[in-house]
Amino acid sequence: MQVFETIGAFRAARTAYPTLGFVPTMGFLHEGHLGLVRRAKAENGAVAVSIFVNPTQFGPNEDYASYPRDPERDLALLKEAGADLVFLPTPDVLYPPGAVTRIEVGGVAEELEGQSRPGHFSGVATVVSKLFNIVQPQRAYFGQKDAQQCAVVRRFVADLDIPVEIVVCDIAREADGLARSSRNVRLTTENRQKAPALFQALQQAARLFRNGERDVDVLENAMRAVLTEAGLPDIDYATVVNAGTFRREKPCSDDALALLAVRAGEVRLIDNMPL
Incomplete structure (x- = not known):
């Protein structure tokens, strides 16, 4: 398993894989994430995972600062799950000084979470599109728990003609039914x-x-x-x-x-x- 913090280094390593699945995450991984990684590996032969707590999808009164982080633990779990490439950028790598471009999605992004968390889906769409450009996967894997997010990703992928297949996987639950998060x-x-x-x-x-x-x-x-x-x-x-x-x-x-x-x-x- 190779770990990269810069776009250039990741892209150089990416060329070794003709087919690649991709699992974007914000880290502090659980079995739901690892199930996505294993499925992506099985269906593509190789899998890349990103770990990035994206500041632009959090509102001013939300839990960006307190969101759980443990990259060393995450990397150990990803190695065991069979990840091939891990992209672990810092915010200044994905949002360098002067970056001002954002993606705004209408339709499905305007309901529910779009109303409760203004700007959230713009942050999601922007970072996910950047990651798709960097990783260049054939397929990207998401969990059904974030159902509206999955719909938003499918919408902008179709609208922007991004050549990636979106695969949505069942919700991973604890024994008592609580969705893993x-x-x-x-x-x-x-x-x-x-x-x-x-x-x-x-x-x-x-x-x-x-x-x-x-x-x-x-x-x-x-x-x-x-x-x-x-x-x-x-x-x-x-x-x-x-x-x-x-x-x-x-x-x-x-x-x-x-x-x-x-x-x-x-x-x-x-x-x-x-x-």
């Missing part, structure tokens, strides 16, 4: 016990949907009730949308996706489930 390590013991309620709320919506319920308000209220009863009343959104547009529909379509964003103390948790 680097932020989970920041949960208090009490809130960690409450956090599986997100999965339980999604399951409740899915049960109602399977039994024929198509009223968005009924489905959303059912999810909110589960969360509130579990002691998680600080709900950013608990909604059901069209999986293609990320907009609410009444009645909801067969292509429905339930999504949650909930605060458990200082940690904002997200999860989703196709219905």
Whole structure:
């Protein structure tokens, strides 16, 4: 496994791999990330991973400074998972003095997270497009937990004719259903016990949907009730949308996706489930 901190050094090493999968991450890796790495390796023969906590996708009152970081641990896990190339840039490498260009995505980027976190998806689209230009992968792998982010990436890849296939993989979960996330390590013991309620709320919506319920308000209220009863009343959104547009529909379509964003103390948790 080779590790690079500069664009030039990475590009020079990249030429040795005719086919390359790519997993962009912000580090503090968990089994969800490692599953993406192993799948990318199996499907492409070689895999590159980036570790970069991207400042431009965090708002002024968000957790950029406190986001967990442990690059030595991450590199050991990536070596064991079979990574071939690791790109570990600093912010000044990806955003050198004078850099002012950003990508703005409309449509799917304007809903939900786009409203809750202004500028977030512009930061995501800008850094991911830069990484695609640097890494030049045939395929890039993302987790379904960040469902709206996946939709945004697919949108700008199509719009900008970037020659990369986007592969979205199933959510990796703990035994109690909590979606694996680097932020989970920041949960208090009490809130960690409450956090599986997100999965339980999604399951409740899915049960109602399977039994024929198509009223968005009924489905959303059912999810909110589960969360509130579990002691998680600080709900950013608990909604059901069209999986293609990320907009609410009444009645909801067969292509429905339930999504949650909930605060458990200082940690904002997200999860989703196709219905």
